[in-house]
Amino acid sequence: MLCIPSGAVAIDGDTLAAVGPTTEIQANFRGRREMDLRGHLLMPGLVNAHTHAAMSCFRGLGSDLPLMQWLHEVIFPVEATHINPETVYWGSLLSAVEMLKNGITTFCDGYFYEESVARAAMESGIRAVLGQGIVDFPSPDLPDPGRARERAEAFLAAFPGDTDRLRPSLFCHAPYTCGAGTLQWVKSLCRERNILFQIHLSETAGEVLELTEKKGMRPVFYLDTLGILDDLTLCAHAVWLTPAEMELLALRRVGISHNVESNMKLASGVAQVPQLLTSGVAVGLGTDGCASNNDLDLFSEMDKASKLQKVFAKDPTVFPAWKVLRLATCEGASVLGWERKIGSLEPEKKADFIAIDLNQPHLTPLYNPVSQLVYTVRGSDVRHVWVGGRHVVSDGRVKDVNEAQVMKEVGRIAFRVKKETCLPIHG
Numbered sequence: 001m002l003c004i005p006s007g008a009v010a011i012d013g014d015t016l017a018a019v020g021p022t023t024e025i026q027a028n029f030r031g032r033r034e035m036d037l038r039g040h041l042l043m044p045g046l047v048n049a050h051t052h053a054a055m056s057c058f059r060g061l062g063s064d065l066p067l068m069q070w071l072h073e074v075i076f077p078v079e080a081t082h083i084n085p086e087t088v089y090w091g092s093l094l095s096a097v098e099m100l101k102n103g104i105t106t107f108c109d110g111y112f113y114e115e116s117v118a119r120a121a122m123e124s125g126i127r128a129v130l131g132q133g134i135v136d137f138p139s140p141d142l143p144d145p146g147r148a149r150e151r152a153e154a155f156l157a158a159f160p161g162d163t164d165r166l167r168p169s170l171f172c173h174a175p176y177t178c179g180a181g182t183l184q185w186v187k188s189l190c191r192e193r194n195i196l197f198q199i200h201l202s203e204t205a206g207e208v209l210e211l212t213e214k215k216g217m218r219p220v221f222y223l224d225t226l227g228i229l230d231d232l233t234l235c236a237h238a239v240w241l242t243p244a245e246m247e248l249l250a251l252r253r254v255g256i257s258h259n260v261e262s263n264m265k266l267a268s269g270v271a272q273v274p275q276l277l278t279s280g281v282a283v284g285l286g287t288d289g290c291a292s293n294n295d296l297d298l299f300s301e302m303d304k305a306s307k308l309q310k311v312f313a314k315d316p317t318v319f320p321a322w323k324v325l326r327l328a329t330c331e332g333a334s335v336l337g338w339e340r341k342i343g344s345l346e347p348e349k350k351a352d353f354i355a356i357d358l359n360q361p362h363l364t365p366l367y368n369p370v371s372q373l374v375y376t377v378r379g380s381d382v383r384h385v386w387v388g389g390r391h392v393v394s395d396g397r398v399k400d401v402n403e404a405q406v407m408k409e410v411g412r413i414a415f416r417v418k419k420e421t422c423l424p425i426h427g
Contacts, residue, residue, distance in 0.1 A: 045105025102379025
């Protein structure tokens with residue numbers, strides 16, 4: 001991982017024209033508008049490989065519950081009552097603001113009313129892969145699950161075609177909420193359109209056991225018998241995998257999104273990320289939604305991802321900082337199918353990059369930039385963000401969004417949620 005002590009980038013439109021020493025860039029690009037970022041560290045924008053942006057409206061709701069109880073007693077009921085195009089829009093816009101301010105320039109989403117997420121992403125300036133959510137029971141945007149294909153095709157037909165920042169996707173929630181027929185027609189539609197298929201996979205030991213008992217095989221093999229697994233499939237979590245399942249995922253070139261903070265909070269388990277990487281599986285890093293995390297900070301995610309593996313393996317050399325940083329940048333781009341456009345600072349790639357203010361006590365002194373990025377930097381240290389050459393965050397402020405208005409609108413949503421929601425008693 002190359003570090004240039006006194007470096008610079010040159011932008012031509014939405015693309016990086018050059019990356020190198022400042023003196024060299026200034027000599028070759030005279031007459032261009034310049035920005036002095038001395039005291040800052042420039043790096044590729046972070047890639048959030050899995051989230052549910054609208055769920056910032058439910059940040060921390062039903063905390064400290066097991067996954068299935070949390071889903072069935074809290075999340076599914078509150079979604080049925082409160083999720084609509086406007087709540088999805090405001091929740092997603094709040095998440096876009098939070099992600100941009102934390103240095104996330106690309107996110108991969110899966111939820112209902114995904115058109116509203118696209119609207120928020122378009123307005124904020126962030127880059128995104130946007131997956132319309134599909135389940136085999138009535139959902140907030142589809143009371144009749146029998147019309148799910150019609151809903152998916154309508155989403156794809158209406159998807160914005162005037163930007164290369166946004167890509168459509170379809171998101172089957174999980175093998176336990178989508179039957180074999182649904183999984184197959186959704187995957188077939190994704191192949192037909194050459195778009196990403198998303199699914200939660202093997203998040204908890206309980207769901208793995210239940211599906212194995214029902215189908216007579218573990219989840220990865222089950223999905224493979226249905227023809228789901230290929231290089232346009234992204235599986236979130238993948239905590240409970242056998243070595244044979246990892247080998248099959250590598251063979252099929254399936255991407256995995258690792259969501260360590262969500263896995264920790266819900267006590268889902270410790271995903272075997274070093275083993276996945278050794279097996280040749282492509283892995284990106286995700287935050288999951290705010291309801292189960294509770295933030296959208298990939299710097300915090302990197303720190304915990306590395307340290308948890310060290311504790312679990314009782315080996316400080318496991319999952320070193322440079323590997324973790326790759327998951328949040330170039331490997332994250334790869335699992336989304338965007339490796340040729342984003343994820344690293346290279347000429348001809350999109351000008352998606354961030355500037356981190358190093359002039360702070362907790363970042364002083366600076367011996368090893370990669371170590372500092374993974375173990376010390378916080379999202380709040382990001383001061384400037386560019387997406388496709390556009391300066392979307394300046395001095396910590398998102399330029400195209402009225403943050404105060406967004407927080408006010410989400411506050412109103414939260415007021416209604418609190419007023420109308422009965423949470424299970426526990427503890």
